[in-house]
Amino acid sequence: MADLAAILLNSLSYVLVLILVALGLVIVFGMMGVINMAHGELFMLGAYTVVAVERTGAPFWAGVLAAPVVVGLVGLVIEWALVRHIYRRTLDTILATWGLSIALKQAVVLVFGPASYSVTAPLQASLTIGDFVYPAYRLLLMAVAVALIALTFLVFLRTDFGLQARAVIARPDTAAGLGIDTRRMYRLSFTIGTAVAGLAGALVAPLISVDPQMGLGYLIPAFLSILVGGAGPLAGVLVGGGVVGGTDSLLTIWLSPVVAQIAVFALAILVIRLRPEGVLGSRR
Amino acid sequence: MSGPRTQAAAAVPLPAGLAVLAGLALVPLAGDYWTDQFARYLLFGLFAMSLSLVWGRAGILCFGQAMFFGLGGYIMAVITMGMAGEWLASSYLGLAVAVAGAALFAGLLGYFLFWGRGLSGPYLAIVTLAIAFILEQSINSWYALGAANGLSGVPPLDLGAFGLSYELWEPAPRFYVLLGIVAVVYVALDRLVASPFGVVLTAVKTNPERAAHFGYQVLWIRLAAFVVGAALAGLAGALFVATDEFASPTLIGFGLSTEVLIWVALGGKEVVLAAFLAAIGVRLVEGVFGELLGDYWILALGLVFMASVVLFPRGLIATALARLPGRRR
Numbered sequence: 140m141a142d143l144a145a146i147l148l149n150s151l152s153y154v155l156v157l158i159l160v161a162l163g164l165v166i167v168f169g170m171m172g173v174i175n176m177a178h179g180e181l182f183m184l185g186a187y188t189v190v191a192v193e194r195t196g197a198p199f200w201a202g203v204l205a206a207p208v209v210v211g212l213v214g215l216v217i218e219w220a221l222v223r224h225i226y227r228r229t230l231d232t233i234l235a236t237w238g239l240s241i242a243l244k245q246a247v248v249l250v251f252g253p254a255s256y257s258v259t260a261p262l263q264a265s266l267t268i269g270d271f272v273y274p275a276y277r278l279l280l281m282a283v284a285v286a287l288i289a290l291t292f293l294v295f296l297r298t299d300f301g302l303q304a305r306a307v308i309a310r311p312d313t314a315a316g317l318g319i320d321t322r323r324m325y326r327l328s329f330t331i332g333t334a335v336a337g338l339a340g341a342l343v344a345p346l347i348s349v350d351p352q353m354g355l356g357y358l359i360p361a362f363l364s365i366l367v368g369g370a371g372p373l374a375g376v377l378v379g380g381g382v383v384g385g386t387d388s389l390l391t392i393w394l395s396p397v398v399a400q401i402a403v404f405a406l407a408i409l410v411i412r413l414r415p416e417g418v419l420g421s422r423r
Numbered sequence: 424m425s426g427p428r429t430q431a432a433a434a435v436p437l438p439a440g441l442a443v444l445a446g447l448a449l450v451p452l453a454g455d456y457w458t459d460q461f462a463r464y465l466l467f468g469l470f471a472m473s474l475s476l477v478w479g480r481a482g483i484l485c486f487g488q489a490m491f492f493g494l495g496g497y498i499m500a501v502i503t504m505g506m507a508g509e510w511l512a513s514s515y516l517g518l519a520v521a522v523a524g525a526a527l528f529a530g531l532l533g534y535f536l537f538w539g540r541g542l543s544g545p546y547l548a549i550v551t552l553a554i555a556f557i558l559e560q561s562i563n564s565w566y567a568l569g570a571a572n573g574l575s576g577v578p579p580l581d582l583g584a585f586g587l588s589y590e591l592w593e594p595a596p597r598f599y600v601l602l603g604i605v606a607v608v609y610v611a612l613d614r615l616v617a618s619p620f621g622v623v624l625t626a627v628k629t630n631p632e633r634a635a636h637f638g639y640q641v642l643w644i645r646l647a648a649f650v651v652g653a654a655l656a657g658l659a660g661a662l663f664v665a666t667d668e669f670a671s672p673t674l675i676g677f678g679l680s681t682e683v684l685i686w687v688a689l690g691g692k693e694v695v696l697a698a699f700l701a702a703i704g705v706r707l708v709e710g711v712f713g714e715l716l717g718d719y720w721i722l723a724l725g726l727v728f729m730a731s732v733v734l735f736p737r738g739l740i741a742t743a744l745a746r747l748p749g750r751r752r
Contacts, residue, residue, distance in 0.1 A: 174545050224733050229545055230484060234688050235732040237681060242725030249718050355677075359556060362549045397560055404553045411550060412535065412542065 144271055150388035152277050152346075155284035158380035159339040161361040162291055163332030165376050168365070170308045171325050173222055173232040177240035178361070179354025180247075181333045184210050185340025186349045187247055190256045199261040203341045210337025211330050218329040226325065240354070247351045255350035280342050288377075291335065295373060304328055360384065363407040369417020378418050383407055435744060437613050440696045444606050451595040458594035460710055464703045465601050466663040471686045471702035472612060472695050473655035478684075479692030480616060481648035482628030486548045487555030488656055488683050493675020494528055494558075495521035495657025496664035497568060500577045503665065514581045518661050525657025526650045533649040537642050543631075552677065559676025573671030580665045601662060605699075608655060612695050615651075624648055685728050691741020700740055 160182055167173050188209045189202030221239060225231045260276040295301035306314040307324045315321045347353065360383050368379025383403060390399035410418070450461045474488045498521040505512035532554070536542050542550055563571050580591040580600070591597045615621055626634040627644050635641045664670045673679060683702070690701025705724070713720050735742045 174548075221729060221733065228736070230548075231732050231736055233484075233545060233548055234684070235729050238685070238725045238727075238729030238732065240725070242722050242729065245718060245722040245725060249722065359549075359553055363553060366546060366549065397564055401557050401560055404557050408550050408553060411546065415540065415542065415546060 145273060146388070146392060148273060148277065148281075150385055152281050152284070153388050154380050154384035155281055155288070156339055156343050157357065157360055157364055157384040158288055158376055159284055160336055160357050161364045161376045161380055162288065162373075163336045164361055165365050165373065166295075166304075166328050166332045169373075170304065170328050171222070172227045172229045173225070173329075174229060174236070175222075175332075176233055176236040176358070177217070177243055178236075178333075178336055179356075179358030180240045180243040181210050181214065181336040181354075182340040182357055183247065183349075183351065183354040184213060184243065185337030186258070186344040186347075186353065187251060187256075187340075188337065189258055189341045189344045190251065190349055193258065199258070199345070202344075203338070206341030207334040207338040210340070211334030213337075214330045214333025215326070217333070218326050222329060223322070223325070244351045244354070251351075253351060255348040257348055258344040260345035276345060280346070283342060284339075287335065287338065291331075292373065294331075300327070359404070360387070363404065363411070365417075366411045366415075367407050367418060369419040375417050375419040382410075382418070435694060435696045437610065440609060440613065441606065443696065443700070444602065444609065447602060448599070451598055455594045458598045460706075461703075462594070462598045462601050462666050463663065464706045465598075465605050466659045466666065467683070467686070467706055468699040468702040469605050469608060469662075470656055470659040470683055471690070471698040472608065473652045473659065474683050474687045475690075475692055475695045475698035476612060476615075476655070477649055477652035478687060479694070479698065480621065480624050480628065481645060481652075482543075483645060483649055484544065484548045484551075485649075485652075486552035486684065487558075487677075487680045488652070489675055489677075489679035490532075490551075490555050490558050491525040491529060491653040491656035492660035492663070492679065492683075493562070493670075493672075495525045495660030496670045496674045497562070497574070497660075498524045498657075499661035499664045500574045500670040501568070503578050503581075504574065504576065512578075514578075514665065517665075518658065521657050521661035522654045525660070526654040529650045529653030530646065533646045533653075534642075537645050537649075541642065541645070552680070555675075555677050555680045559672055562672040562675050569670075571672060573669060575669050577664050577668045577670055579668060580662070597666065601666070604658075604662065608658075609695065609699070612655075616695065620644075620647075685724070687738075689728060689731055689739055691738025691744070693737065694741040694744065697738055697740035697744060701738070704740075 160178065163181075164175060164178050167175050167178075185206040188206040189199065192202035192205050193199060217239065221235060222232070225235055260274065262274075262276040262279060264275045266273045266275050266278060293301075295304060303314070303319050304324055306317070306319060307321050311321055314324075361380075364379035364383040365376060366379070367382055368375030368377070386406065387399055387403040390402055394402065447461070447465070451458045470488070470492050473491070474485065477483050477485050477488065499517040501507055502517040502520055503512055503514055536547065536550065562568060568574060578590070580597070581588055582591055582600070583589045591600060616624075623634070623639055623644055626637075627639065627641050631641050634644075660674060663674070686702040686705050687698040689705065690699070691697035709720060709724075716723065731739050737745075
């Protein structure tokens with residue numbers, strides 16, 4: 140029983156992180172038709188920000204606070220230097236951001252070396268209920284992730300900015316005609332998306348090994364989540380992330396992680412093939 | 424993106440292409456080291472041509488083209504090393520099964536991907552990326568195939584006949600045989616692109632709905648291009664493994680899949696010769712400057728690729744070819 144609870148909680152924390160990564164991706168894709176293959180590397184930069192901040196002797200939380208700022212600024216530069224030139228050239232965005240992802244990965248190798256780092260969790264305490272013991276940091280991570288996801292949804296569903304953003308997603312030309320500065324919306328949304336990815340990377344850093352290849356391990360599942368859930372509605376990410384992340388971590392009960400991942404990818408591909416509009420999407 | 428310009432850029436006259444290949448015949452003068460290196464570059468070039476057909480001519484953005492390269496390579500290794508039975512260990516059989524195996528796999532996979540309201544564009548890219556990832560992971564943990572260590576000691580090509588054996592391991596003869604194969608494939612691809620089928624391919628790529636409306640079976644046309652591309656990639660992989668005498672999981676996965684994508688995009692995906700030259704060019708620059716630049720090489724490659732996609736969406740070499748003096752633009 141206690142084992143099962145731990146597995147379910149681990150699975151939930153993975154799902155929540157996956158949703159955080161996928162949210163930034165889906166906003167950028169839905170709004171500007173940009174498929175950001177470098178999104179995993181922005182996630183990675185968030186984790187490395189924590190490593191860099193900890194090196195200076197500052198506490199872990201300073202790194203967590205710095206990560207969205209640093210990565211958001213990187214996102215702003217990327218938007219200005221690269222992404223704005225290729226809006227709506229979706230296939231070109233895949234290639235160009237792929238080049239960017241290679242460059243970012245290699246830049247990290249040059250600065251930090253190819254080896255992996257481990258970040259110690261700031262909370263060493265555990266929650267104990269009867270014979271059930273669970274690390275407190277993971278619980279905290281989940282709470283923060285839930286809050287962040289809720290905040291993102293609030294911003295996009297309940298604020299003026301969110302209304303304008305959704306207008307730009309639905310009808311970019313009409314939105315521009317009504318006086319919405321689409322350029323500014325694109326820039327803001329891209330920056331928010333990258334900042335969230337950076338924050339997610341920083342929060343996860345104590346739970347995984349921080350290395351230059353870590354981005355890819357989250358990028359593919361995040362993309363599959365989006366496609367499984369449906370790229371249209373924002374809520375699709377919740378469903379997709381739940382399905383992809385949840386199946387993956389539940390399968391690891393019976394299967395080795397490699398086999399579980401293969402099985403999840405295969406299942407996701409099957410779902411995408413049979414329902415290209417996603418689980419939540421409406422049939423065209 | 425489409426229209427007459429596509430055709431204009433695509434038309435590198437066959438004699439000019441053959442002249443370039445003939446120029447490569449001088450490589451063995453540079454010594455055994457470079458001959459051996461160029462033998463590998465040629466095969467990467469062949470591999471790039473296969474993606475140029477699939478992506479540039481048929482409009483199928485396949486992020487996992489190395490699946491077929493690696494599959495061909497492993498089939499070649501398994502057969503020529505006698506792992507499928509000593510009596511089957513023949514280079515000819517290895518090549519034939521490698522090409523057929525890659526084609527068969529592509530046929531099944533392609534049918535799954537394209538049938539009905541098939542996947543295309545970014546969806547196809549992400550799904551093929553995930554499939555390449557799956558294959559690499561599988562091979563990595565498949566102990567009968569050497570898992571992550573790969574299969575070493577793959578015998579070189581044996582062009583013997585009638586009981587005589589002629590192992591192709593000396594650099595210069597091997598290079599010329601490979602160059603010959605590349606030349607044959609190049610001519611065949613050039614004719615294919617110029618043939619009525621090539622025109623239909625362009626039609627299906629440019630506007631699948633209209634092509635279907637004119638009565639073309641879009642599914643089967645896409646599938647044909649995908650299968651031919653996979654067969655060529657399988658051939659390149661099989662020859663590569665026999666040249667390198669080593670098959671490893673890096674040949675099948677994600678890394679090589681994206682590398683070939685970079686070569687083809689850098690060169691110009693619609694122009695077979697440009698894709699071929701870009702593969703050789705990138706590899707050559709890496710071979711010459713790789714050691715000098717060290718880790719900065721990959722950084723530079725990523726940035727150059729990024730800039731090239733933004734500024735020259737049709738590819739560096741193809742754009743340059745289209746602007747050669749005396750050519751209509």
